Amino acid sequence: MKKNSIWKDLRKKYPLLLLALPGIILIFLFNYLPLSGLVIAFKNVDYSVGIFKSDWVGFKNFEFFIKSNDAFRITKNTLVLNALFIVFSTVVSVTVAIMLYYVGKNMLKLTQTVLFLPYLISWVVASYALEAFIDPRNGVINHFLTSIGGSNINFYYEPKYWYVILVICNVWKVAGYNSILYYTRLLSIDPTLFEAAEIDGANTWQKIRYITLYMLRPMIVMLVLLSIGNIFYSDFGMYFFLTKDNGMLYPVTDVIDTYIFRALKTINNPGMGAAVGLFQSVMGFILVMTANKLSRKIDEEGSIF
Amino acid sequence: MSAKTRKMILYLILGIITVLWLIPILFIFVMSVTSSDSIASVGYSLFPKEITLEAYTYLIKNPAQILDSYKISIIVTLIGTVAGLMITTGLAYAMSRKDFLASKTLNRYVTFALLFHGGLIPTYIVVTQWLHLGNTLWVLILTMLVSPWNVFLMRSFISGIPMELLEAAFIDGATEFQTYFKIVLPLAKAGLASVGLLIMFGYWNDWYQGMLYIDDMKLTPLPLLLYKIISNIQYVMQNSQYMNTANNFPTIGARMATCVISIAPMLVAFPFFQKYLAKGLTLGSVKG
Incomplete structure (x- = not known):
């Protein structure tokens, strides 16, 4: 009975299906079809016979990955760097949003535009800008160091600086538009709340803490949970271009996504790469589901999807 | 104080x-x-x-590769944005119609695609081995045409349109298509602008699809060209168009000038569409 009515409804509203059809097909081709390609995680890929006829190797690809030193390194880098990004970009963007809110409309337009710019610029271009600062010979930092009699630092050979460099670049790129998100949220605060607080004798810090931050809390929680849900994924371009894919820096800058890319393009081991990718997808899926459940618990309206 | x-x-x-x-x-x-x-x-x-202005004079005098790349980027961005926006909106509209019984299934279909990815390598194999799209212009357009994320963003815009309006149109005898084109699309203008911009940036700045699937220099989009220049200055030297001037080639300046001509169109256009972008991001973050 119920099934019948679905078909009847479909026939009656077939134009809706027609509108949706191109999208359905594309999502099938580029999102669902690759799932069947996941079998290569369990195969020794031989392109000459095609992936379905390649030999099954069971969990060999996973074993190979887990036993290599790489597994720990790339997982650690991915998680640690993403955690640092979440903390720093949240703190900076919330702070900027609150400042914008208190300053009022005067500087808003200019600041917003400028903070937004990095969002429009690809990591390729950003890597050129970074070079201006850290280039071993002509970079601003090294020029300054030599001018005060210090010695040059070749940043592209020194892993120890890169956590800091990457965090700064990430904040520069994403904090701007995050702060605009938070700022827009703040605009919805009822101004009478502040008036009431003032009458009750609250000072500025108390107002920020008990009104502004309180209003932002659901959104902070949601965006942070969303980022935690994506913590196994990295912005590939950032690592690839800023570091110039430099092997000397892998101990701190190699992440799961760059590793999979190399498995495909450089070391040509697609089976192992797909195994790592499957590990990433499964972990990511579990985390997103957990994050969504948590955010629904914290705030009925705040579920991510 | x-x-x-x-x-x-x-x-x-x-x-x-x-x-x-x-x-x-x-x-x-x-x-x-x-x-x-x-x-x-x-x-x-x-x-x-x-x-x-040496660097710019060089670029103007030897424009072959840069013009090729500009052309590719413009074609891909234009087709991708228009087609992507149409397809995304169509799907989002069908998903937003609660009276359409299949909309629940559609929502689940897109949600799963958003949450679980096959990953880089299976996608690469599908694109190159099965669909044979490697080294074609199509690969630059098709792979990015519909993103589940944008579909949800668009849906949240369309959901803001009151159902009563549509019902009134149906009572007046409008067909599904008429309602969609004459009522839904005009009312979803803000959404079309925001999502369209996101799609457009995605295409204009994309180097990733090119890096994965394109070897042909004639099909290299601008951001990928920038990467190729930085990754191998030799490449610029070897490229015939620069040969005659290779001796005093202003490498750094030329690289930066290429950057400038790549980001300039976006920077110039940005102030005009800034408000739409901010709106899109806000809506998108509140409910995916």
């Missing part, structure tokens, strides 16, 4: 932040007009000793 001084301090801090954010972008512009001599003597600086 009086309220006034407090405000002054805030202005100051925000001013400093704004300048800090701007400096890296300024560097690209300034370095594109810095002479090689100036770089040799004072390094990269926002205040170069000598300003020259």
Whole structure:
């Protein structure tokens, strides 16, 4: 009975299906079809016979990955760097949003535009800008160091600086538009709340803490949970271009996504790469589901999807 | 501390932040007009000793590869944005119609695609081995045409349109298509603008699809060209169009100038569509 009515409804509203059809097909081709390609995680890929006829190797690809030193390194880098990004970009963007809110409309337009710019610029271009600062010979930092009699630092050979460099670049790129998100949220605060607080004798810090931050809390929680849900994924371009894919820096800058890319393009081991990718997808899926459940618990309206 | 001084301090801090954010972008512009001599003597600086338009003259004199790449980027961005927006909106509309019984299934279909990815390598194999799209213009357009994320963003815009309006149209005898084109699309203008911009940026800045699937220099989009230049300056030297001038080729300046001509269209257009983008991001973050 119920099934019948679905078909009847479909026939009656077939134009809706027609509108949706191109999208359905594309999502099938580029999102669902690759799932069947996941079998290569369990195969020794031989392109000459095609992936379905390649030999099954069971969990060999996973074993190979887990036993290599790489597994720990790339997982650690991915998680640690993403955690640092979440903390720093949240703190900076919330702070900027609150400042914008208190300053009022005067500087808003200019600041917003400028903070937004990095969002429009690809990591390729950003890597050129970074070079201006850290280039071993002509970079601003090294020029300054030599001018005060210090010695040059070749940043592209020194892993120890890169956590800091990457965090700064990430904040520069994403904090701007995050702060605009938070700022827009703040605009919805009822101004009478502040008036009431003032009458009750609250000072500025108390107002920020008990009104502004309180209003932002659901959104902070949601965006942070969303980022935690994506913590196994990295912005590939950032690592690839800023570091110039430099092997000397892998101990701190190699992440799961760059590793999979190399498995495909450089070391040509697609089976192992797909195994790592499957590990990433499964972990990511579990985390997103957990994050969504948590955010629904914290705030009925705040579920991510 | 009086309220006034407090405000002054805030202005100051925000001013400093704004300048800090701007400096890296300024560097690209300034370095594109810095002479090689100036770089040799004072390094990269926002205040170069000598300003020259040499780099731009080179680009104008030897434009073959850059024009090719510009052309590819423009074609891909135009087709991708228009087609992507149409397809995304169609799907989003069908998903938003609660009276359409299949909409639940559609929502689940797109949600799963958003949450679980096959990953880079299976996708690569599908695209190159099964669909045979490697080294074609199509691969640059098709792979990015519909993103589940944008579909949800679009759906949240369309859901804001009151159902009563549609019902009124149906009572007046409008067909599904008429309702969609004459009522839904005009009312979803803000959504179309925001999502369209996101799609457009995605295409204009994309180097990833090119890096994965394109070897042919004739099909290299602009951002990928930038990467190829940085990854191998030799490449520029070997490229025949630069050969005659390879001796005193202003490498850094030319690289930066290429950056400038790649980001300039976006920077120029940005102030006009800024408000749509901000709106899109806000909606998108509140409910995916």
